[in-house]
Amino acid sequence: MTELILAFALFLALHSIPARPAVRAKLIAHLGHKAYIALYSAASLAVLAWLFHAALDTDYIELWAPAPWQAWITLVFAPIGIFLVLAGLFSPNPYSITFRGASEPEGAIVAVTRHPVLWGFLLWSLSHVAPNGDLRSLLVFGGFALFSAGGLLMLERRAQKRMAAQWAERSQRSSIIPFATVMNGRVRLRWDVPMAAALGLSSIIVAWLLAGGHARLFAAEPLALASPGF
Numbered sequence: 001m002t003e004l005i006l007a008f009a010l011f012l013a014l015h016s017i018p019a020r021p022a023v024r025a026k027l028i029a030h031l032g033h034k035a036y037i038a039l040y041s042a043a044s045l046a047v048l049a050w051l052f053h054a055a056l057d058t059d060y061i062e063l064w065a066p067a068p069w070q071a072w073i074t075l076v077f078a079p080i081g082i083f084l085v086l087a088g089l090f091s092p093n094p095y096s097i098t099f100r101g102a103s104e105p106e107g108a109i110v111a112v113t114r115h116p117v118l119w120g121f122l123l124w125s126l127s128h129v130a131p132n133g134d135l136r137s138l139l140v141f142g143g144f145a146l147f148s149a150g151g152l153l154m155l156e157r158r159a160q161k162r163m164a165a166q167w168a169e170r171s172q173r174s175s176i177i178p179f180a181t182v183m184n185g186r187v188r189l190r191w192d193v194p195m196a197a198a199l200g201l202s203s204i205i206v207a208w209l210l211a212g213g214h215a216r217l218f219a220a221e222p223l224a225l226a227s228p229g230f
Contacts, residue, residue, distance in 0.1 A: 004058050004136065007051040008143055014047055015147070021158065037099050052218070055136050064133035071226035077127035079206045084109075084120025087198035091116070095159040095174070100194075106173070108192040113178040114159065114171075115152050122148035131225055152176060 018024055018040060028036045091107025092100040095114040100107075109116045125144035132141065156176050160167050175181045182189055215221045 001058055001136075003054040004051070004139070007047065007054040008140070011047050011051055012147065014043060015151075021162075033101070051140065055140050056218070058136040061135040062133060063135055063138060066131055066133055066225065068226050068228050070131040070133075071222060073130045074127045075222055075226055077123045079202060081120040081122070081124030081127065082205060083198055083202040084112075084116045084123065086120075086202050087195050088116030088118075088120060090194035090198050091192070092194075094163075094170075096155050107194050108190045109195055109198075110174045111182065111187045111189060112174075114174045114176055115155055118148045118151045118155065119178055122152075 018027060024036075031039065087107075087109040088097060089099045091098060091109045092104035093107060093110050093114070093116075095110065097115070097117040098107075113119050122145055125141045125148060128141040129138060129145070132138070160171075163170055173181065173187055181187045210223060212221075
């Protein structure tokens with residue numbers, strides 16, 4: 001459990017300290033935008049791998065019994081979460097997390113929500129809580145969910161402060177709640193290259209996970225868990 005706590009603490013630090021505008025600006029000025037993104041992405045993946053390794057090495061303490069319907073929550077919502085994360089990272093977005101430059105025109109995914117990466121991470125993490133009824137999974141996925149929800153509010157406040165007088169007009173083109181501006185008729189859904197790339201890559205990832213990748217990584221087969229005979 002100690003290793004799990006340390007890994008999660010490092011995860012929080014890595015995604016909190018460099019995310020501060022002043023710190024991020026200094027790192028980008030020193031490294032360059034592309035190098036910063038590459039190094040940050042590599043570090044994030046390494047810490048995430050350590051976090052899951054530590055979780056799998058932690059003693060299993062059951063909190064509730066697994067059931068097939070719980071696994072279907074993950075099968076339905078986790079792919080949506082993966083797509084939102086990728087679409088958000090690939091698309092220009094002046095409001096939130098992205099690999100693209102802030103000066104580029106807003107990507108189509110911004111019409112869905114200003115914070116697709118965090119919403120995707122939130123959906124992915126929450127959808128993994130129900131079928132993993134043990135303490136270590138609740139701590140990991142519940143912690144991810146709380147981190148994502150807090151990040152939504154933090155980035156919303158930062159965007160509002162950064163855009164200042166432009167906020168009232170620009171924020172009408174998107175919303176913090178997914179599809180809110182679409183449903184009230186302020187914007188129309190559209191499609192662009194980053195969203196198409198995200199859909200293609202997320203489809204490949206999900207197919208690989210269902211074909212045995214998830215079992216190799218985490219010793220759990222999602223389709224088997226969703227079977228009534230499990």
